[in-house]
Amino acid sequence: MENELHYLDMFDMSLLIRSGRVSPVDITQALLARIEKLDGALNSYACVAAESALAQARQAEAELMRGKCRSPLHGVPIAVKDLFWTKDMPTTAGTTIHRGFMAQEDATVVARLKEAGAVILGKLRMTEGAFAIHHPDLPAPNNPWGAAHWAGASSSGSGVATAAGLCFAALGTDTGGSIRFPAAANNLTGLKPTWGRVSRFGAFELAASLDHVGPMARNAKDVLFLLSTIAGHDPKDSTSLPSACLEIPGIDESFKGLRVGVDEVWLSDGVDPAIQRGLQQIMDLIRQGGGKLVRVEMPDTRAVSSNWERHCGVQTALAHEASYPSRAAEYGPALSRLIDGGRELSGVDYQRILLAAQWFTGEVDALLNEVDLVLAPVQPHAAPTYEQLAGLASDPEANRRLIQFTSPFNVSGHPCLSLPCGFTEQGLPLGAQFIGKKGSEGTLCRAGMAVQRVSDWHKQHPPGL
Template sequence: MNNSTDIHYLEMHELSQLIRSRKLSPVEVTKAQLSRIEALDGKLNSYARVTADIALEQAQQAEDELAKGICRSPLHGIPIAFKDLIDIAGVVTAAGMPLHAHRIPEHDATVVTRLREAGTVMLGKLQMTEGAFAIHHPDIVEPNNPWGAAYWAGASSSGAGVATAAGLCYGSLGSDTGGSIRFPCAANGLTGLKPTWGRVSRHGVMEMAASLDHVGPITRSARDTLFLLSTISGHDPLDPTSLSSVCLEVPSIEPSFKGLTVGVDLEWINKDVDPVIQKALEEIIRIIFAGGGRVKKIKMPDTYHVSSNWESHCGVQIAVAHEETYPKYAAQYGSALSRLIDGGRQLSGMDYQRILLEAQRFNGAMDALLQDIDIILAPVQPYAAPTHDQLANLAQDPEANRHLIQFTAPFNVSGHPCMSFPIGLTDNHMPIGGQFIGRKGGEATLCRAGMAVQEVSDWHKLRPNLNME
């Protein structure tokens, strides 16, 4: 295993063993990743900027420490990358906005600090939609889905999804305000997790909508998701919304459905959902049964109104987040983000209060439902592998957007954790994704269930057929 085509698709837990056993070195792995980025990303456009010098310096430091018997964590020496709204000291963080093309933070985000302390290697910043909304800024080249350039690469964490799927990093950090960790995972055949709100610090992460934003991992397997999540989660005194929770212990979680009750609302997961997704979810139910899990019929709380309200709910908060630059620099904003902010600025206080009351009702109903079950099975989106043409008017059509986010955005509103994972391919050989939704603080159970699916399936091991390889 001495060249990039041998090592670039290893899962992080596999690479960790090879590095710690001295069969691979962090410098060797990092150079291979940088060469691969140089060779392929001109067509994939997943990176906003590559930090090659920093990566090589960190890789050498990791190699020197490991040679002395110093192992900081299972992630020591592993190259990863960050969505371009996560602050890294001395590196431009622009959030997909030309307006911020020269914004250089003085301090790391807390998640970056934790991953630095764990000994990871930073490959760079990953491209994203403008301000983390639905569409890329007109002046920014959109990342291409490595499974097929005609197809959507997922929402705002698009670069993270593309780079992780194409073997241009071993894992990445994204953010999810209405589905933007889960959508790129579904579109690119990946596994990722939107944590419980407050489980992972948002300090140093450029805000979209404060009460809806979640930071989490995008990886190639549920076990890798656990690796990253266990490192970045936990209380942060710099984030007043951070939960006083302990970090997850990786070795203590084993894949199994035994003793777990999985809730399924067949009407909810099948209504206006593509048959290929329905069939794939039926296979997941079979896997749960075969693994000793219990499947219980449930009735989901109303998600229609919460997903219908999402744009207004988000719009008010993003208007606050951008008040220093909008409308002052409105000419430098794209039309989609401008529309969202304008809508938020125009919403009345009474209408916003009605949205908040509906959110509280949904939150309480979800908490009550999850008292009797451990997790809920759902699709990530109602249709499989949409093309760019299908989604061309998404940001201008609130009902089309509501239809897309009906299985994702409600749980940004309620703050419940969700794990997205591959569940098959379409007839066109494009990935599709499902998700488990858990109790607040229930990330360990989600990782356990995701790993249990991946113990008996190989969807997460399927790779895009890149014609540039």
């Protein structure tokens, strides 16, 4: 069973479970065995909750046999990033200061997954506090496509586990690109929703106004179904938006009538040729599918991407006020540097950053009145190695370029869908993204499904696994 089923799409697995052809208990046992076999080398799980997962699977099986189906997720094994509170598992947020922390209640998104009948296999590794680098005392996930290559930013465990067939989908968070980077690195589809679309209650904070909670899966349809489960207003999070119907059954998997903005200068400046070729293939599919490519000029992203670390740092300093600087010795160097920078920034300088963010947000809103979506890379570098990334550490402009296609839309709050767009000559995944109007997650996923209906990039899996 394991060899046949672990790479199925989440929704296809759901159909098998609901039809009675696959038992939730059997598939959960198969994935737990696969985790035990493979994750020692991949390091994607911070905590595997075998006992509770099997209990949830048995409950799902009993309910389905009685004819009670809670949702398309009923009985499907998934996993969540280790910054979401779970009352039956520890939550560390990739830190040592929270080692052993047990929440008194589940994060809202975890509670919604459980209410939908999903089986929670465990918690997935992440960078320290959801910033850029893993804590030096904790293992880092390894990219199943090549251990020398970046596995993505803070939701790296979510990306690795889903790509390696150790869960059918996962939840991540994105503050500067941390859903989209690991989606691109691991050949997945990931959605950073509109800010506030998904409740942040019970999620350890990095930067409140930049943090977004979203799904990662093997295709856009799975992402949309997972979003429909976790999205909606939450009384425990006053910043969460009103509930909205995503109209899943009525979504047309085509580009007909869609206007997709393309800024050829922005897409090519400093972007590796392999990524440019992938974007060109996406553009060809848009034309062939009845969509219209519209030349646009993106608002200048240099200020917001240059400002992002200081913008984030001020908010991170507040989020860690109870433990930093009093426990600074227990922090890793990257998160310490971020917080120190935030604590040192003047109020006047922070106001300048906020004004630049407001300007950029307004400009993107205006642009998206002219088109339905904008096409962009996820990152300028094709499948970067850790050695390449280390070379960026001392170069602020190189770091800005790395996040220039992701972080501006954390600042503005616009939704973005990352999806595969091909491979390098060495067989490593490449990622593109669509950027949409606020509240347009359905349109973004429609575009992703349109690409994936006529391409097979997303169906490729890491060799040897």
